[in-house]
Amino acid sequence: EAEVAQSPRYKITEKSQAVAFWCDPISGHATLYWYRQILGQGPELLVQFQDESVVDDSQLPKDRFSAERLKGVDSTLKIQPAELGDSAMYLCASSPGGLVYNEQFFGPGTRLTVL
Amino acid sequence: SQQGEEDPQALSIQEGENATMNCSYKTSINNLQWYRQNSGRGLVHLILIRSNEREKHSGRLRVTLDTSKKSSSLLITASRAADTASYFCATVRGGSEKLVFGKGTKLTVNP
Numbered sequence: 589e590a591e592v593a594q595s596p597r598y599k600i601t602e603k604s605q606a607v608a609f610w611c612d613p614i615s616g617h618a619t620l621y622w623y624r625q626i627l628g629q630g631p632e633l634l635v636q637f638q639d640e641s642v643v644d645d646s647q648l649p650k651d652r653f654s655a656e657r658l659k660g661v662d663s664t665l666k667i668q669p670a671e672l673g674d675s676a677m678y679l680c681a682s683s684p685g686g687l688v689y690n691e692q693f694f695g696p697g698t699r700l701t702v703l
Numbered sequence: 704s705q706q707g708e709e710d711p712q713a714l715s716i717q718e719g720e721n722a723t724m725n726c727s728y729k730t731s732i733n734n735l736q737w738y739r740q741n742s743g744r745g746l747v748h749l750i751l752i753r754s755n756e757r758e759k760h761s762g763r764l765r766v767t768l769d770t771s772k773k774s775s776s777l778l779i780t781a782s783r784a785a786d787t788a789s790y791f792c793a794t795v796r797g798g799s800e801k802l803v804f805g806k807g808t809k810l811t812v813n814p
Binding site for chain 2: 592621628629630631632633636644677679681690691692693694695696697699
């Protein structure tokens with residue numbers, strides 16, 4: 589069964605360092621999402637891609653976060669510099685179409701700890 | 704910001720009992736989805752119900768939607784220890800493509 593892949597699974601870094609997360613969606617899925625999930629909360633959308641284009645990045649802290657999906661397949665989310673408040677689970681999800689009427693398929697997530 | 708609010712925040716039951724979780728939301732929606740998250744893992748889609756539907760079933764899951772009350776419920780029948788997880792409702796607003804999650808209900812099923 590096809591799955592969304594994410595790496596690394598765990599990342600520990602010191603504040604002010606740069607970190608990067610990678611996501612490989614299910615083959616053929618045009619839409620890719622990055623979420624941040626703080627412990628005890630539900631996921632919150634950071635950025636949504638349709639193919640290689642950003643559809644929604646209204647909740648992305650653009651002064652320190654960046655995301656790209658250059659060839660419309662895999663994606664990278666970067667934080668530079670990391671802050672203590674960035675400690676969270678970062679989830680990637682994909683779906684077949686451009687409209688969120690279908691389910692989203694989630695990867696296992698990257699647990700980030702900023703010291 | 705989070706659209707849905709699940710109730711209760713935590714629920715502990717015995718194996719074989721039924722578990723009911725509720726979700727309330729604030730604005731009109733196109734559809735509502737329920738997801739499960741095992742501890743420290745990614746989310747798994749359980750069921751989607753559209754705004755013109757009132758009830759859907761999938762295996763041991765039953766979801767209802769009352770758009771007049773802006774609420775939904777998820778019923779898990781004959782629960783198993785493997786159902787232990789956090790359950791989230793997520794809404795899609797009309798005219799939007801964004802999936803907005805609630806804070807979740809943490810379900811513990813004791814063997």
